[in-house]
Amino acid sequence: MSSGIFKREDNLFKEAKDHFENNILDQEKYRELLKGYEKLLKQTKRLVKMSDRTEAELNQLSKEQVKLNQTLSDQNNKLETLSSKLSKYLSPQVYDSIFSGKSEVRVGANRKYLTVFFSDIASFTEISDQFEPEILTKSLNAYLNEMAIIAIRHGATIDKYIGDAIMAFFGDPETLGQKNDAVNCIKMALEMQQRAKKLRNELKRIGVTRPFNIRCGINSGICTVGNFGSENRLDYTAIGNQVNLASRLESMAGEGEVLVSEETMLLTQDSFEFKPNKEIYVKGFSRPIKTFSVLNTKQMKQIKKISLHSKGIDLEINPEKFNDHSLESLREVLAEIENNI
Numbered sequence: 001m002s003s004g005i006f007k008r009e010d011n012l013f014k015e016a017k018d019h020f021e022n023n024i025l026d027q028e029k030y031r032e033l034l035k036g037y038e039k040l041l042k043q044t045k046r047l048v049k050m051s052d053r054t055e056a057e058l059n060q061l062s063k064e065q066v067k068l069n070q071t072l073s074d075q076n077n078k079l080e081t082l083s084s085k086l087s088k089y090l091s092p093q094v095y096d097s098i099f100s101g102k103s104e105v106r107v108g109a110n111r112k113y114l115t116v117f118f119s120d121i122a123s124f125t126e127i128s129d130q131f132e133p134e135i136l137t138k139s140l141n142a143y144l145n146e147m148a149i150i151a152i153r154h155g156a157t158i159d160k161y162i163g164d165a166i167m168a169f170f171g172d173p174e175t176l177g178q179k180n181d182a183v184n185c186i187k188m189a190l191e192m193q194q195r196a197k198k199l200r201n202e203l204k205r206i207g208v209t210r211p212f213n214i215r216c217g218i219n220s221g222i223c224t225v226g227n228f229g230s231e232n233r234l235d236y237t238a239i240g241n242q243v244n245l246a247s248r249l250e251s252m253a254g255e256g257e258v259l260v261s262e263e264t265m266l267l268t269q270d271s272f273e274f275k276p277n278k279e280i281y282v283k284g285f286s287r288p289i290k291t292f293s294v295l296n297t298k299q300m301k302q303i304k305k306i307s308l309h310s311k312g313i314d315l316e317i318n319p320e321k322f323n324d325h326s327l328e329s330l331r332e333v334l335a336e337i338e339n340n341i
Contacts, residue, residue: 109226113178114171115185115264116223116243117156118250119147119192119216124164127210139208140164146195154188159237165250169238172225182220182267186294189216189258197256217250219243219261241284248282249291258294265292 121127121143128136144161151158151168155176159167168188170181193214200211221242227234245261253259265274274292281288306317317330 109224109228110172111222112172112175112225113221114169114223114225114238114242115178115182115218115220115267116167116169116238116246117185117189117216117218118165118167118247119189119214120163120165120250122213122215122255124212127208127212130210131208135207138206139203139212142202142206143196143199143212146199147192150188150191150195154184154191156185156188167237167247169223169225172238178220179267182218182264183271185218186258186260186264186268186272189218190294192216193256193258213255215250215253215255216258217246217248217253217260218258218264219246219249220264220267221245221261241282244284245282245289248280252280252291260292260294262290262292 131139143164144166147166148158151166155174156168156170157172157174159169161167170185171178175181176184193216196212196214203212219242221240223238223240223242225238227236228239229235249259249261259277260268260274273295275295277291277293279288279290306315308315
């Protein structure tokens, strides 16, 4: 490129070199050479100035970029802190759904099949009257924290805390299928019952001598679930007769009992043993509702995992995580194996 730009000057230098080697001094040619050199020198100086100015501008941009990066880093840290704080007010599934862009933050709801769970502490009003607010707050938060850990581990969407009561559901925004959602809900309730019993000694250390005995109600059915409220304030929740029935089952349950509807029992009868309980009448239902008590974990039918690892075979089956699609896929694979082996 440079040879093209300075072609005239290159020719002058070539002529000058030839004249010098042949001892020929041509004043006109010499003057032309000096003129070309002077022009080249001016261009070089101008390029140097431009280079210096460009370097200064790049240095300035680099400093501004460093400041901008620092500002962006500070803003990201603030957003992460704010996001972490905000996540405490939402169920993990709802939080992930919103921040991943899977769901929109707007008023709206859908009809979905859910398994709804309610629990509360029996005689909590009487218990709360016996303690100072500080002790009551500390003990209740300790209890709710343990219950929330269990709920999240089993995949529940925690709807809300109502004093000592907990409302949660399975089936939205994520689902493993109606049956598995119901099974996981009962497993969660039974683990909560066991954890509440173990929590008694911990509560005694902070001054709570009366144990927290919890009761649980579970029902499965079509509910309306989504964002309710206004454009400025939304509440993600589930509503409908099936939700009301779950709440009613919880109020009818005894201390340490998990009471379920017939719908939930039919979905999970392969995984648990039940004892028929009394029928109840619930507003919004034209017929009496059959109820069933879930037997304790010792009498619960265990779902076994299947594992086989050998030459040419690498098989791992976990029925606890099956959904309808998984079962259908397994049937297809087994049929193909049977036809080809």
